[in-house]
Amino acid sequence: MSTVVVVAAVIVGPGGRVLAAQRAEPPALAGGWEFPGGKVDPGEGEEEALVRECREELGVEVVVGERVGGDWPLSEGYLMRVWLCSLASEMPEAREHLALRWLGPGEYYEVDWLGADLTIMKTVENLLQLD
Numbered sequence: 058m059s060t061v062v063v064v065a066a067v068i069v070g071p072g073g074r075v076l077a078a079q080r081a082e083p084p085a086l087a088g089g090w091e092f093p094g095g096k097v098d099p100g101e102g103e104e105e106a107l108v109r110e111c112r113e114e115l116g117v118e119v120v121v122g123e124r125v126g127g128d129w130p131l132s133e134g135y136l137m138r139v140w141l142c143s144l145a146s147e148m149p150e151a152r153e154h155l156a157l158r159w160l161g162p163g164e165y166y167e168v169d170w171l172g173a174d175l176t177i178m179k180t181v182e183n184l185l186q187l188d
């Protein structure tokens with residue numbers, strides 16, 4: 058079976074704020090926090106999928122920027138690819154998530170990140186400090 062690629066957006070706002078989203082499902086992941094995104098559709102480009110998922114889940118337009126790391130392993134048969142993004146539209150709303158939170162520096166670890174996302178958050182923190 059081929060690997061499923063999940064793409065995710067680290068949306069960075071003014072002052073280094075980062076958007077975290079709380080999963081509504083499935084039950085095993087519900088309540089955990091993640092970066093918005095989802096699976097790439099057949100024939101779809103990865104960055105195209107990222108823009109589509111942000112539209113569907115948050116109702117926003119994003120501009121895709123720098124890639125964060127390489128392939129982040131998820132569960133068996135799944136990997137995640139992540140990009141820093143900026144908002145090119147109005148503020149996001151939780152259309153598929155339980156809640157959204159903007160986390161400023163000093164707040165990055167206040168949410169209960171899903172496993173892979175915690176590691177990604179640490180990498181993002183380093184990247185943003187270098188800017």
Ligand SMILES: Nc1nc2c([nH]c(=O)n2[C@H]2C[C@H](O)[C@@H](COP(=O)(O)OP(=O)(O)OP(=O)(O)O)O2)c(=O)[nH]1
Nearest residue numbers: 063064065086091092093094095096131171173174
């Ligand atoms: N979107 C996203 N998914 C993540 C993250 N971390 C993590 O472990 N996952 C897992 C949860 C899911 O098993 C899988 C992504 O599935 P998804 O439910 O977001 O994808 P999708 O929007 O295409 O969903 P669907 O149409 O199949 O319901 O990756 C993350 O930061 N963002």
